[in-house]
Amino acid sequence: MTRYQHLRNLIVLGVAVLVLAFVPHPLSVYLRSFLLFTMMYVVLALSWNIISGFTGYTSFGHVAFYGIGAYACAILVADYGWHWLPTLGVGAVLAAAVAVVIGYPVLRLKGPYFAIAMLGAAEGTRVVATVWDSLTHGGLGISLPSAETSMETYYAMLVLMVVTIVVAYAVGHSRLGIRLNAIREDEVAAEALGINATLYKLTAFTLSAMFPAVAGGIQAYKVLYIDPPAVFFVQITIAMALMSMLGGKGTVIGPIVGAVVLYSAQELTWVNFPTAHLIAYGLFIVLVARFMPRGLMGFAIDRGWARKGMVH
């Protein structure tokens, strides 16, 4: 992309950030929460996309990192009296460490087996959180003391979203992104072209683990109560995956669009049909996987509304 196009994108992002920065003040608490969670899902979907969309290693267990971040924040704030902001950093580092430890063996597995392994990893983390109650209060969950206004978490999430978008954009439009795509396309050929697949995969995986962790931390401080089932909720992984797939795996705008569209739709239907909307979720995955594997962005590219490829 030319420098002009990068600049243009930056301006668009800047405008959006300004809008989001000023908009919450007159709004109700509910709407503020809505925006916050939309931003959170943008972060989650973009992160998931880095390992699953770009690199092609579909992870069904990313919620594990989200949960780790949530617990890091909750434990440090509730039990050790930390201020919540530094706990986010701890969560990110912890998630990165876990990603490296789990990632090294698990990234050796191929496609669906990696997905299943990650699913198991997420469930495993949930079990650990439930069982290790000396640390995590087990099934009782952790209540956090409230000291924030709803604005602090909002802005934190906004900042996180901007950072995530910038990072995802930088990765996607660079040679790093091309190499991750190459690994997705044909790992053997990629290695034959000098790409150290293990290193690149692990890097992408670790990177994709850190942002959800921070998001989890922010969310914990906002909701003020977490317990294992709430935080290691399989739905969150599904949401990440679905949003990314719907918008277009492997692009940068795709997950953003997917997150906004899906979360809005979900909020609209959830209020009216609490269980039915979950059924719709399931059906939706089936439909998207079956008929729209390349998502909305894929559709747009085919129509010529967007350019092919990420680097021009």
Place this chain on the structure above:
Amino acid sequence: MNQRVDEAPGREPLSRPVAPPAAASVVAPSPVAGRGKERSEVRSLYLLAAFLVCAYTLPFFVGLWYGTVRADERWLAYLATVVISGILQGGVYAMFAVGLTLIFGVMRIINAAHGEMVMMGAYLTWVSFFFLGVDPLLALTFTLPIAFLFGLAVQKLLLNAVVGAPELTGLLITFGLGLTMIYTVELIFTTDFRTIPYAPGTVQLTSTIAVGQNRVISFAMAVVISIGVYLFLKLSRLGKAIRATALNAEVAMVCGIDVRRIYLITTGVAAALAVAGGALVSIQFGFNPETGVLYTLQAFAIIILGGRGHYVGAFIGGLMLAVLESLVSLMVPNGTAMVELAAYGLMIFVLLIRPGGLMGVKEG
């Protein structure tokens, strides 16, 4: 000038016409490459066996550490009970894992909704027990055909389109299907746990070992059904057609086998097996819409351990997983929660050590 090449390759360096220094050369004092497969094959089997031994003794060590293990006769009898109980349960696990392995073997699709089919079987049985007053085992006579039809529908509507596709697509679609099933059932039945009181008595095996009657009955049924399906696959024409398709669908097509029909039947049978498993499980344990998730995980672990696509392997895997789970739940504190970790851990280690499982080839 005639440069005759040495008759015995590789024994001594060749004399060759004057040429610039070699850019690259392959030198082999002894046989080179391409045949190491056999060695690593055996090696990975040993490694897997070693891991399994560790996995099974680990609960004992943990139990010793935490004091849940006692070396007296009563406890040993208890241990024996638990192990035998596990084996009995393994029969049921094996039966529904076989369905999963069939789908994978024939169509290379990983059915993430398999546990939900089991759950569906449990609910069907429950409904027929409480609303129709039918004995759960007798109910099989109509729940199985219903399951078969369900399998046909799933295949026709969803899976046919993804048969040749990368395995991940099948996983995604069935994942969505599973979710849909969970929440549909939840809508109808709520998340309450249900149980079916059936054969509550115990069977006294020895003076100190007794197992639940329902468990013995389930095991017996599972064995009967599994043997039935095994014989069907081995002896009947349709069964042979299924096995042929599993080996190579293209060749099967050329031999005149209607591959589409085989796919339908395979999914139908797999669904029936899952539902049968659900029925047998429903008379032993409580269930709710979400218990299927654990069953799916267990079924995955079983077929990976036993060898994907391998019928007998699924059976062996089922028994082995059930016994391991019994040991874990007995000796490891928080055993019931840890059971899930055991299944997952088993699965992931097998995937890392020997993806083909016990009965498959190294790479599966």
Place this chain on the structure above:
Amino acid sequence: MDGCTFAVPHGRISGFIGPNGSGKTTTFNLLTGIALPDAGEVLYRGENIAGLRPYQIFRKGITRTFQITRIFREMTVLENMLSVTGLGVPDRVARERADELIAFVNLTHLRAEYGGRLSFGQQKLLEFARALMTDPDLILLDEPAAGVNRTLLQHLLDHIHRLQEQGKTIVIVEHDMNVIMNHCERIFVMDYGVKIAEGPPAEIQRDERVIEAYFGRRRAASART
């Protein structure tokens, strides 16, 4: 492969021939680290590269193309070119080089097209161009002529010769005898994983064992008479 020893001459074009299944592609796989030898060494510039990972071998200056093209189908032609690592040059320079090579294989008009949408011949060209991005010293071509029309083939061969004149070493695995006999200085013949002959084209054409391997004993016998 079974107990082979051979040395490929530096700075020349060499050919590898042999009936199907004789181990030619396996040799390439061994050379590029995709397969691991049970025993023996692979010496490149005096260094044993056996056991190194493919990406490490690539960075030493060895590239290869594949029998069935392995271009990246969901990435554009330009992205295919830029996926190569180890260039050590800034983005702009890499892009220029990519464009040069794309122009060389006449794919400039398809620069922004997905690799998967290219025709078979175009994909082969892309893979060839991609392999040249790092200016490698040893180039292994696995059946470059397969399925390629005459004009394109000539084009390819011209470039191969030009590369050789620049001092590169090229090894070609081929079934097309015209290509091998007319363009390779040294030919290695394999059969059943064993090297059965080695030498300049003229010799190989007369070598009894080679004829036998390709056509069977009777033909060899009749060739002798």
